[in-house]
Amino acid sequence: MAIIVNLDVMLAKRKMRLNDLARAVGNTPQNLSVLKTGRARAIRFSTLDAICHVLDCQPGDILEYRPDEGEGSP
Amino acid sequence: MSTHPDRQRRIRIVSNIIRVVALLGMISCLTAILGYWLLPEPPRITSGGNWKAAHEWLNRPLVSLVLFIPFVGLLIFYQLMGCFARGEIFSKVTVRSVRWIGSLMVLWWLIPMALQGVLLLLALEGPRDVEFTIDGTLLGGILVFLLAWILEEGRQLQEEQRLTI
Numbered sequence: 240m241a242i243i244v245n246l247d248v249m250l251a252k253r254k255m256r257l258n259d260l261a262r263a264v265g266n267t268p269q270n271l272s273v274l275k276t277g278r279a280r281a282i283r284f285s286t287l288d289a290i291c292h293v294l295d296c297q298p299g300d301i302l303e304y305r306p307d308e309g310e311g312s313p
Numbered sequence: 314m315s316t317h318p319d320r321q322r323r324i325r326i327v328s329n330i331i332r333v334v335a336l337l338g339m340i341s342c343l344t345a346i347l348g349y350w351l352l353p354e355p356p357r358i359t360s361g362g363n364w365k366a367a368h369e370w371l372n373r374p375l376v377s378l379v380l381f382i383p384f385v386g387l388l389i390f391y392q393l394m395g396c397f398a399r400g401e402i403f404s405k406v407t408v409r410s411v412r413w414i415g416s417l418m419v420l421w422w423l424i425p426m427a428l429q430g431v432l433l434l435l436a437l438e439g440p441r442d443v444e445f446t447i448d449g450t451l452l453g454g455i456l457v458f459l460l461a462w463i464l465e466e467g468r469q470l471q472e473e474q475r476l477t478i
Contacts (some may be wrong), residue, residue: 268317279478281477
């Protein structure tokens with residue numbers, strides 16, 4: 240997939256651990272790990288909203304589109 | 314798999330009841346196969362003819378083979394119900410099990426006809442008429458294959474849901 244998740248970058252910038260983020264957004268560390276490692280197929284707006292709120296960032300800070308790296312197919 | 318607890322409990326109860334019935338069916342099949350080998354003069358497959366003396370020995374193995382198919386089907390069905398009881402409804406194992414059951418149903422329809430043809434050619438003396446019928450077993454097997462495809466679709470949707478954060 241050509242969508243890259245830069246959650247680890249934002250976590251490092253905010254000096255926050257994944258477990259703390261999971262607790263703050265009301266999700267499990269396992270689910271956020273799936274997101275962080277790029278294995279997620281989709282993300283709900285509610286989850287994205289919660290993550291951006293906690294990390295005080297924009298969706299574009301977490302999600303990036305790189306057509307060269309992914310297959311770019313649905 | 315996230316399922317409503319009451320629904321999961323009902324699925325577990327019904328699956329376990331069906332597992333007991335399947336287990337009794339398997340025991341019956343094994344008993345029938347064993348009894349068939351132990352009987353001094355077992356009933357014979359005739360297919361409208363009489364056995365040639367040199368080929369009479371084929372009767373017991375062939376009947377055992379035919380009885381073994383429902384045993385295997387019931388075993389797979391027993392395992393499938395076990396998956397349902399554990400909450401694994403849309404999984405690779407259940408899809409594979411349902412596909413196997415469909416295959417065995419089609420085989421259960423096909424084998425008697427094939428046997429009839431082979432036996433009339435080789436081992437039996439009598440009119441050489443082979444009966445070809447399309448019955449509920451074949452149609453049921455095709456329906457079960459269709460069910461396997463639908464379950465596979467459900468599995469992929471569940472997987473997609475699981476990977477939606």
